[in-house]
Amino acid sequence: MKRFEDLSPSLRCIMTPGPVEVDPRVLRAMSFPVLGQFDPEFTNIMNETMGMLRELFATGNQWAYPVDGTSRSGIEATMVSLIAPGDRVLIPIYGRFGHLLHEIAERCGAEVYTIEKPWGSVFAPEEIIAEMRKVKPQVVAMVHGETSTGRLQPLEGIGEACREMDALLIVDAVATIGGVPVETDAWKLDAVIGGTQKCLSVPSGMSPITYNERAEAKVLSRKQVERGLRTDDSKLGGMSPVRSNYFDLGMLQDYWSPLRLNHHTEMTSMLYALREGLRLVLEEGLEARFARHLLHEQALVAGLEAMEMKLYGNPDCKMPMVTCVTIPEGVDGEAVRSMLLDDFGIEIASSFGPLKGQIWRIGTMGFSCRKNNVLRVLGGLEAALLRQGCKLPAGLALQAALDVYEQV
Amino acid sequence: MKRFEDLSPSLRCIMTPGPVEVDPRVLRAMSFPVLGQFDPEFTNIMNETMGMLRELFATGNQWAYPVDGTSRSGIEATMVSLIAPGDRVLIPIYGRFGHLLHEIAERCGAEVYTIEKPWGSVFAPEEIIAEMRKVKPQVVAMVHGETSTGRLQPLEGIGEACREMDALLIVDAVATIGGVPVETDAWKLDAVIGGTQKCLSVPSGMSPITYNERAEAKVLSRKQVERGLRTDDSKLGGMSPVRSNYFDLGMLQDYWSPLRLNHHTEMTSMLYALREGLRLVLEEGLEARFARHLLHEQALVAGLEAMEMKLYGNPDCKMPMVTCVTIPEGVDGEAVRSMLLDDFGIEIASSFGPLKGQIWRIGTMGFSCRKNNVLRVLGGLEAALLRQGCKLPAGLALQAALDVYEQV
Structure with missing residues (x-):
């Protein structure tokens, strides 16, 4: 009897501050x-x-x-x-x-x-x-x-x-x-x-x-x-x-x-x-890699702001590869995260200590930091929030992100 | 310019006390x-x-x-x-x-x-x-x-x-x-x-x-x-x-x-x-796995003894998965190990502290512990020792090991 099945992990879009996609x-x-x-x-x-x-x-x-x-x-x-x-x-x-x-x-x-x-x-x-x-x-x-x-x-x-x-x-x-x-x-x-x-x-x-x-x-x-x-x-x-x-x-x-x-x-x-x-x-080059992290951050932030999400923390010292979003009032942050994972195959993170339940953390790190992933997390998050009854201007997030990419 | 090549490690027959083949x-x-x-x-x-x-x-x-x-x-x-x-x-x-x-x-x-x-x-x-x-x-x-x-x-x-x-x-x-x-x-x-x-x-x-x-x-x-x-x-x-x-x-x-x-x-x-x-x-079963380690130890030891190698240590408390061989007088242990690795693709180990230069350690562990590996290390060792000028009865080691396997 085979009690433990063959390994076959699901493919995930991992947009957390790590571990990220490989x-x-x-x-x-x-x-x-x-x-x-x-x-x-x-x-x-x-x-x-x-x-x-x-x-x-x-x-x-x-x-x-x-x-x-x-x-x-x-x-x-x-x-x-x-x-x-x-x-x-x-x-x-x-x-x-x-x-x-x-x-x-x-x-x-x-x-x-x-x-x-x-x-x-x-x-x-x-x-x-x-x-x-x-x-x-x-x-x-x-x-x-x-x-x-x-x-x-x-x-x-x-x-x-x-x-x-x-x-x-x-x-x-x-x-x-x-x-x-x-x-x-x-x-x-x-x-x-x-x-x-x-x-x-x-x-x-x-x-x-x-x-x-x-x-x-x-x-x-x-x-x-x-x-x-x-x-x-x-x-x-x-x-x-x-x-x-x-x-x-x-x-x-x-x-x-x-x-x-x-x-x-x-x-x-x-x-x-x-x-x-x-x-x-080193094949990508450090400078190019840093620039890539900045570009996708910009697209993600533009999308989130178009969705009228509020970013957490002092923007002057924001890490490009982690974007913290204040969970909108009345929204169950963990329900949104579960829906993203179960229905969309996308993982975003919660936080620790005083910020537990207060913010989501969206990572744009390394191999996960790419255009199709940023578009995917914005699209999924908008749909999940709407599904949870959150009021937001629909359809703008992806357009705002695409605008950023078009300017490059 | 690509300064670091594609990874392409050689295939080795690893007969050490670890790490072993996977x-x-x-x-x-x-x-x-x-x-x-x-x-x-x-x-x-x-x-x-x-x-x-x-x-x-x-x-x-x-x-x-x-x-x-x-x-x-x-x-x-x-x-x-x-x-x-x-x-x-x-x-x-x-x-x-x-x-x-x-x-x-x-x-x-x-x-x-x-x-x-x-x-x-x-x-x-x-x-x-x-x-x-x-x-x-x-x-x-x-x-x-x-x-x-x-x-x-x-x-x-x-x-x-x-x-x-x-x-x-x-x-x-x-x-x-x-x-x-x-x-x-x-x-x-x-x-x-x-x-x-x-x-x-x-x-x-x-x-x-x-x-x-x-x-x-x-x-x-x-x-x-x-x-x-x-x-x-x-x-x-x-x-x-x-x-x-x-x-x-x-x-x-x-x-x-x-x-x-x-x-x-x-x-x-x-x-x-x-x-x-x-x-x-667990698919192999613990008992079967223990028995496999004993079988291949027996074949290895039979081969080494037929080659007139002297085993190190008290035989009553020998680990089945590590066989220590006294390096014959006049033989350069490291030269034999290098020849095994470079010419035969086989790795065996030396030892530490007071035993450095005194013994070789041959592992028969896990996935490395299998018939073709045992035969390979015996054949390689015999050839390397002969090449280094060591006197030993040629051709007997593999026959002795094969005898053990035939009795199963």
């Missing part, structure tokens, strides 16, 4: 037979991936490689390796994922200082720099694009201030990498974490990171060689060792270096996927 | 388009996977789900969640991966006690139980199958003793799950960690775990709801919180429960792969 070339890459982890063909794929990640992160850093886990694994690896217990850590918070950084820093044993902005807005860099002067942190950790509220935090100037005050700057660019500029070197970011399942449009499962020599110095000061691999001359760092083995960047970089010191077994098929996703990004 | 059905599963993480179709796939994992682990435990990372992510998640800082932890060590457990326990802040056996042998359960009486540990953590030496540790009786002494027993079954019996309930194991890239023959990238109510009680006593998701009535546990967010089993189980409390974004394509790999295991 290019068929990336799906195909995962279907190739695997290589052993120390096979020279495989270590060559590892090196090629590092090369492409450097371009993605706009950096000359030696270290740019994926952490093997979902996006928050890259965040935790970076934080637990760069934050020693007792370190003073400043975390500016303007949405859910700032709270996540707070929580992770706390679990790292940090002395955490936070400043908060109301959800829907962001900080002026000077506000953060002023707080740094008070707190004198060893580490500043912040979110670049906050998908919970759809806001984009400007980073210019903060990295420079961190160097002056001898602090390390960690930036969570999970939602922004590959969608808007993330200028690791130009903005003097010491460590940056990206995500795969958003603007890169690779399935969830890896978290590409990069960090510079300032960050590496701290990693090396805490370094240990793994028990079972140690030799008498294995050098040990002087500071408190990293509290995690899996997330110890000192060990990860030995594995990703020509040393190839055995640590975990690299995720073969996910690396194939990441490599193919990065090829797609 | 069934084409599993590779195909990864090529399906992704679903959103809260899509009911996807949460159904999560639930089906939990159901199949319970069968794999031979358990009635509620909790059986994958941790999103490579095998050691499951080990670290289990240890960091079940070991509170200051806990007394006993770790019996008989190879490299016992040292890894020691290292992880130390990083968890445990007071670690170890006993060691020379590599190549294992403990009698009574020796471990006697040490427990002295140490009075809160947690005992040990490896079931030690791939570094190819030894299998008997576990019977240790779980019972842990209950009497109120200790939790954590077992690393990364290399054994799906290859030999792992009787979670019958052996009273409190937490068990499996691996995907070995006897399950799913690519590296997930680590299935299971744990019982005794383990869950400790997890819940340390529970926190994530900052940014907390409500005023979120219950917090009394004991010291888990030092990791990513690996906090209290959070992971909320995500895998009907609550679906958002944590990480589940690895869609890897979960498709795991689900298909588990279907293959």
Whole structure:
């Protein structure tokens, strides 16, 4: 008796802030037979991936490689390796994922200082720099694009201030990498974490990171060689060792270096996927890709406004790849989402915490960010809202979006 | 200019202790388009996977789900969640991966006690139980199958003793799950960690775990709801919180429960792969799968002995799926391995630490564990050894292996 059927997932139009649709070339890459982890063909794929990640992160850093886990694994690896217990850590918070950084820093044993902005807005860099002067942190950790509220935090100037005050700057660019500029070197970011399942449009499962020599110095000061691999001359760092083995960047970089010191077994098929996703990004070109995200945002917003939907949050700091829509009064937001999924095969997202039930979040990320998807979500949303008894000017949304596309 | 070529990995015969070859059905599963993480179709796939994992682990435990990372992510998640800082932890060590457990326990802040056996042998359960009486540990953590030496540790009786002494027993079954019996309930194991890239023959990238109510009680006593998701009535546990967010089993189980409390974004394509790999295991049947691993081990060993190779380690505790061969005097082990890979497309493994350069390790795991592969590695090894000038009786190895297969 066959109790579990053949896998046959429905085809979805995924317009959430991730995970989003995956290019068929990336799906195909995962279907190739695997290589052993120390096979020279495989270590060559590892090196090629590092090369492409450097371009993605706009950096000359030696270290740019994926952490093997979902996006928050890259965040935790970076934080637990760069934050020693007792370190003073400043975390500016303007949405859910700032709270996540707070929580992770706390679990790292940090002395955490936070400043908060109301959800829907962001900080002026000077506000953060002023707080740094008070707190004198060893580490500043912040979110670049906050998908919970759809806001984009400007980073210019903060990295420079961190160097002056001898602090390390960690930036969570999970939602922004590959969608808007993330200028690791130009903005003097010491460590940056990206995500795969958003603007890169690779399935969830890896978290590409990069960090510079300032960050590496701290990693090396805490370094240990793994028990079972140690030799008498294995050098040990002087500071408190990293509290995690899996997330110890000192060990990860030995594995990703020509040393190839055995640590975990690299995720073969996910690396194939990441490599193919990065090829797609670089073939399109970063600038073209950023422009594409802006174009489809513009069409989506034009359509939503023609439908008389109210956008949530301060428009001056809106993320191009996430559009937050206030759920109209009297409309059951979850009923609309269910109807979109069940009848139209379209997925949009709700939000978290104080915004739960208040807004929908529509993503235009990576491979999902394309004309037919934008038109499809606008058409579906209009029909679902009308069906739920919501009053709106019918037929205008798609025309407004088409107008935007015609102007290109 | 295309700087990075199309992916086209060579086809390999992978006879290592992992990662091993992947069934084409599993590779195909990864090529399906992704679903959103809260899509009911996807949460159904999560639930089906939990159901199949319970069968794999031979358990009635509620909790059986994958941790999103490579095998050691499951080990670290289990240890960091079940070991509170200051806990007394006993770790019996008989190879490299016992040292890894020691290292992880130390990083968890445990007071670690170890006993060691020379590599190549294992403990009698009574020796471990006697040490427990002295140490009075809160947690005992040990490896079931030690791939570094190819030894299998008997576990019977240790779980019972842990209950009497109120200790939790954590077992690393990364290399054994799906290859030999792992009787979670019958052996009273409190937490068990499996691996995907070995006897399950799913690519590296997930680590299935299971744990019982005794383990869950400790997890819940340390529970926190994530900052940014907390409500005023979120219950917090009394004991010291888990030092990791990513690996906090209290959070992971909320995500895998009907609550679906958002944590990480589940690895869609890897979960498709795991689900298909588990279907293959259950279609074959666990007993038949264990018997298959024994048969091919027997054929491999017969061939190696006919070739006058010396097997490493105590034969009474040999793992069926890893066969360690002493590198004959005067033979350059790495030259043989390179020749096998470059000329024959066959990969076998070297080993770690004190065994580096001393032995080869030949895996017969999961999908790689089949007749044509065993014959291929024997034929290739014989030819490579002859080519390196090693004296051995030519032509006998394959005949000996074929004799074993004919007797079935």
